[in-house]
Amino acid sequence: MNDRLKAYAAANVLVVAALEPSIVYLTELLYGFGLFNLNTESKHLDKHFLKQIFNYDLIFFDLSHTQFEVNCQHIQNIRATFSESYLPIVGLLPAVNSLGSADLRSANESLSSIKEKALHSGITDFITLTDDAIDVSLRLSNVLEAQAIHKTTQSQNHFLENLVAHRTDELLIANADLANLNEQIDKSSDEIFERLARAAEFRDDTTGKHTERVGNLAALIALRLGMPEDYVGLISKAARLHDLGKIGIPDSILLKPSRFTPEERELMMQHCQIGAELLSGTESELLNMAQRIAISHHEKWNGDGYPNNLVADNIPLEGRIVAVADVFDALSNDRPYKQAWNKEEVLTLLKSKRGIHFDPDVVDVLVDIVTPDDSDSYGTAVAA
């Protein structure tokens, strides 16, 4: 007895044979090797039956009778249906002397032809009625061992596939959560920025509309100057914090309706450094631009501005843009300490300061954007 076969005593075996003698022979053969989980099938294998094939560990086909061609077709169907399964199929070959050939040579040729066709159909191995029992037991243990290894590998593969799918699902969910979190953080950042801008403007413009209009106008000017989309997006927000430093200026000065004394003016001018200080020490591109605007929006093209007396292109572009947008909007609208000018007057003033106070290119762009009768069209032009 082959000891290796004992490990597969529980194997499910199917015997497909049309003739009773073949069924009896194969059944007794398999019982003799300790394989008792047998089913036999003598009819044609239909689609319903094919579904059950997967439950077996080994199939025997009787290839020794006249339905050889039909059985080869069945084997092909099984292989096509279970292409990813090893599933050993062993064929019982006819005895050489039963082939009705005229001589031994012809008989062997007929047997070879049967083997070749069965092999082409997908047979795994053969036995014959005359084989030695040890040979047969070795073949059975080999194919059952291969089947067991294949099933174990398949099971491990399925486990790993399920594990990967599960981990992938978890990763997708985590990514979605992260995206939602990032979206919430972005919204919160925008809201905090918006409220900071309102706080900066609150004491001398409770509507908060001045900073909003300056942001929109600065973005529109930047766009007309040919600046890239990222820059336009940044300046639309950063410009709103240009006067953040006013938080540090006393109300007695900030809201004073009459002209400043030299000391008061000196204090008021400090809002640039205060704002820059508040916005310093960050890696945020947005806050860095806001800082450059806070420190430079009162510089003048000819160097007469403050706090650093920068000249022309030495003034950051965003500072030169906001300088024009800020003055234009402040003069064009009512403020707590003054009434609005009409836009023609404002444009005339800006043009008169072109190349003196303001960057000439920025003034030219503003004049293109704003016409005396266009009301606040720029106020929504970029935001929209």
Ligand SMILES: [Fe+2]
């Ligand atoms: Fe200012």
